[in-house]
Amino acid sequence: MGVESHLVAGAPSGVEEVLARVRKAGGRATTSRRILLERLFAEGSHKTAEELAHEVQRVAPDVHLSTIYRNLEELERLGVVTHAHLGHGPATYHLAAETHGHLSCESCGATLEAPLGLFDGLAEAARTTLGFEIDPRHFAVLGHCAACRAREAVAGEV
Amino acid sequence: MGVESHLVAGAPSGVEEVLARVRKAGGRATTSRRILLERLFAEGSHKTAEELAHEVQRVAPDVHLSTIYRNLEELERLGVVTHAHLGHGPATYHLAAETHGHLSCESCGATLEAPLGLFDGLAEAARTTLGFEIDPRHFAVLGHCAACRAREAVAGEV
DNA sequence: GTCGATGCAAACGTTTTGCACACTG
DNA sequence: CAGTGTGCAAAACGTTTGCATCGAC
Numbered sequence A, B: 001m002g003v004e005s006h007l008v009a010g011a012p013s014g015v016e017e018v019l020a021r022v023r024k025a026g027g028r029a030t031t032s033r034r035i036l037l038e039r040l041f042a043e044g045s046h047k048t049a050e051e052l053a054h055e056v057q058r059v060a061p062d063v064h065l066s067t068i069y070r071n072l073e074e075l076e077r078l079g080v081v082t083h084a085h086l087g088h089g090p091a092t093y094h095l096a097a098e099t100h101g102h103l104s105c106e107s108c109g110a111t112l113e114a115p116l117g118l119f120d121g122l123a124e125a126a127r128t129t130l131g132f133e134i135d136p137r138h139f140a141v142l143g144h145c146a147a148c149r150a151r152e153a154v155a156g157e158v
Numbered sequence C: 001g002t003c004g005a006t007g008c009a010a011a012c013g014t015t016t017t018g019c020a021c022a023c024t025g
Numbered sequence D: 001c002a003g004t005g006t007g008c009a010a011a012a013c014g015t016t017t018g019c020a021t022c023g024a025c
Helices: A015-024 A031-041 A049-059 A065-077 A116-130 A146-156 B015-024 B031-041 B049-059 B065-077 B116-130 B146-156
Strands: A081-084 A092-095 A101-105 A111-114 A141-144 B081-084 B092-095 B101-105 B111-114 B141-144
Touching: A015 A031, A031 A049, A031 A065, A031 A092, A049 A065, A065 A081, A101 A116, A111 A116, A111 B116, A116 B111, A116 B116, A116 B141, A141 A146, A141 B116, B015 B031, B031 B049, B031 B065, B031 B092, B049 B065, B065 B081, B101 B116, B111 B116, B141 B146
Parallel strands: A101 A141, B101 B141
Antiparallel strands: A081 A092, A101 A111, B081 B092, B101 B111
């Protein structure tokens, strides 16, 4: 019952693999941790800590939001999870193996996953002119998606 | 006593011009607003609301942080000011006329102003492959600056 | 039994809001 | 003198932390 496709080589590809890694690092395989991981491996990326908490609480109602935050932090230290900021508002979390940038629409809030290759031009320019090596994954690039641009173009012609 | 150079055409280039615009929009030219504008037109970009409050309070100690926020919001609606998020932590405010992107170092926190042209490659790629029109000004692109890369490269060769 | 993880409540830093009063035009 | 702006206090928001207890190994 796993969505264990499209994951990067070397990264743990299932809940139990991650829990083994957790144990190896001196951690424990607790119930909340297991359920949280199930939710992270399940369909649908870009979930906030609060959304994950609600999903976990459907199975184990007593799991507290602070436990979610602590587990996400731990999983992030282990390299299993990353968070990204898609605009104003809470951070979103996803498996580190699903690696991509984010484009976030300022008008409708929609988020597009952008293949990292999209950033090659910027990476090259920043590297050669400023010596700066970008990491386009952690913060979204804002802008306007195709649908909103179309709508706004029409509205603007008044 | 104005740093009224390098400003984009059409934008108000001094405190009194902005206040005239404020009045035209039904607002009032209050003392706090004038002092805040003086600080925004002064040297040094990327100031947080709290930093601006401290600067204003050196002249008018009773000006409250909430007044700063309300004035920044108003000035932003008028198109005089913009804010940008350079990483975690508070937003920074600057004159909308000073238009550039931001590259922010995850290691040392330094922020580089990036000419918008640096983003042309990404803009082109996002537009043609996804129909997405980026606006690179509002959120910084994170990464690692030249100095930190050099330091980390050495540390990594253990 | 040891030590890491949890629930809860309380704090945090940043920003927003409700209200009565003060000031601008 | 109408109505915008202000100071202050308190709330809102996402996140972190202190502490006593619980549970994994």
